[in-house]
Amino acid sequence: MTATSRALLPRPRAAAPSEEDAAPRVRLALADYLTLGNALFGFMAVWQLAAAQSAQIAAGGSGPLDRGSVATAVVLLLLAAACDLFDGRVARKLGGSGMGAELDNLADVISFGFAPAFFVVAWGTIAGSGGPLPIAAAAAVLLAVVVRLARFSCETPGCTSFTGLPSPFGAMAVITVVLLDPPVLVGTGAVLVVAWLMVSRVEYPKPKGRLAYMVLAWILVSVGCLAAWAMDAPAGNTLLYSGSGLVLVLILAIPFYVVTLRRAGRPDPGDEAVPAAREG
Secondary structure, three states: OOHHHHHHOOOOOOOOOOOOOOOOOOOOOHHHHHHHHHHHHHHHHHHHHHHHHHHHHHOOOOOOOOHHHHHHHHHHHHHHHHHHHHHHHHHHHHOOOOOHHHHHHHHHHHHHHHHHHHHHHHHHHHHOOOOOHHHHHHHHHHHHHHHHHHHHHHOOOOOOEEEOOOHHHHHHHHHHHHHHOOOHHHHHHHHHHHHHHHHOOOEEEOOOOHHHHHHHHHHHHHHHHHHHHHOOOOOHHHHHHHHHHHHHHHHHHHHHHHHHHHHOOOOOOOOOOOOOOOOO
């Protein structure tokens, strides 16, 4: 058969792609609904603060925002943190979808980046004497969370520690600073330090075993103090300072704890931590 005759023959049609070759449908898993809850609670916290601030401005009021509104916003962010804590565990137990990690990062930007940044903006607006400094600190928090989450996505799976302060703890620290209502320069400096910690090379071990229970108990005590303060319990200022102090001590003490263990020749508490695909 000549080349010309072969050219005149009909060419075989390409086989239709089988169902196995087609792009798989990506469906939400149970863990993804928890991640979406994380984003929703973060949005609702921002809405709560914005509504309280608008009502105060419309009424011609001044001074700190209504304690109940602030407490509600804090509780909503704690619920967001709880969703972030459990979505990774549910994904490991029951399986997750292919977009779980991406959803988690997007939700964390809302709840642990934009929401605490808005807390700083609201505080700076009420303080009134800080000029653009609180706005710059709020922007630093948001950008630090974005960079921190992007870097986390590029880290090698199986790492036994977080590089930089995890964003949920960073958000908790920022909100703690705002609740303490320090002078504008002091508060702005503290917020900037937290933003730096999130993008720093400081290592925070992934809690496991006894350390995990210690961290959880510490957080529960601090949250309990803040919740009691929000509900106008007696000795409110003492509860506020105690809860806030516990949060800040936890964030600052863990890196020193890790350094001390290394100098003593003992393994880090996160050396056998189970690798997770999500930061929570």
